[in-house]
Amino acid sequence: MSATPAALALALARTFLFVPADRPERHARALATKAGGVIVDLEDAVAPERKAAARAQLRASFAALSAEERGRLLVRINARGTPWFDGDGALVGELAAEGLIAGVVLPKAERAADLQQLAAGIGRNGVLVPLIESAAGLEAARELAAAPQVLRLAFGNLDFQADLGLACDADEAELLPVRLALVLASRRAGLAAPIDGVTPDWRDAARLAADAARARRGGFGAKLCIHPDQVAPVHAALGPGADELAWARRVVDATRAAGGGVVSLDGRMVDAPVVRLAERLLALDSQKAPS
Incomplete structure (x- = not known):
């Protein structure tokens, strides 16, 4: 995995906002939400007859952005097996070489070889986010997670249901084993916590809150968003609370005061895994909240 500043920030990001590739006027607006990552979508958001035109617009749109903004940009290309995969792959390789994007989201990810091909194309500083959306993708999750330059796994919960013929209720209880498998993989x-799927009705605040809370309980570190109004509540829901931060600061302070090693805090042993958790909570808190 790349260790550039952009990659490190994306590894801690809590929100990834989709925006259509063929609406360049929305790219800067999506970044202005302060989403941790913005996914410019060449796949589902763009009709087949508009894909070539959308692809041609991206360089000019991205060149107008600041370096910080480009460090939060990912492009979702079209899947392997579609007529657009090879052209999309060539384009993102060029954009990455020019420093215009941070990386690529691969939909319908099912083969590590596809990720290896993309990694070679975008260069060693680019990151990859495989989107697990099928039974085959779930079966290959461990290999996908271990592929070069993969930063995080992401869950395409709606497409996964369609692939398996599931009819989940709002709580998606049937998908709990799938989510756990992605967290384990x-x-x-050694990847950052995976990215959970979308809440399809962006107007349903209660559903969004429940989905984000489930993601946090289940070990996910981020969530895909389909509307700017989802960014701020998801960011807040997936971040550490005040009590957690106070605990984390006490753990770090106690460890430093003891010169490292195992210490006792509130009658409980604090060893290296506990210190790492505390440090991760403090790192998450350093991420800027959406304005």
């Missing part, structure tokens, strides 16, 4: 590969 991420942990085994």
Whole structure:
């Protein structure tokens, strides 16, 4: 995994906002939401007859952005097996070489070889986010997580339901084992916590809150968003609370005061894994909240 400043920030990002590739006037507006990552979508958001035109517009749109904004840009290309995969791959390779994007989201990810191909194209500083949307993708999750330059796994919850013929209620209880599998695959590969799927009705604040809370309980570190109004509440829901931050600061302070090693805090042993958790909570708190 790349360790550039952009990659480190995206590894801690809590929100990834989709924006259509063929609406360049929305790209800067999406970034202005302060979403941790913005995914410019060449796949589902763009009709087949508009894909070539959308692809041609991206360089000019991205060149007008600041370096900080480009560090939060990912492009979702079209999947392997579609007529647009090779052209999209060539384009993102050029954009990455010019420093115009941070990385690529691969939909319908099912083969590590596809990620290896993309990694070679975008260069060592580019990051990859495989989107798990099928039974085959779930089966390959461990290999996908271990592929070069993969930063995080993401869950395409709606497409996954369609692939398996599921009819989930709002709580998506049937998908809990799938979500756990993605968290486990991420942990085994040493990746940042995975990105949970979308809440399709952006006007349903209660559903969004419930989905974000489930993601946090289940070990996800971020969530895909489809509307700017989802960014701020998701960012808040997936961040550490005041009590957690106070605990984390006490852990770090106690460890430093003891010169490292195992210490006791409130009658409980504090060893290296506990210190890492505390440090991660403090790192998450350093991420800017959407304005």
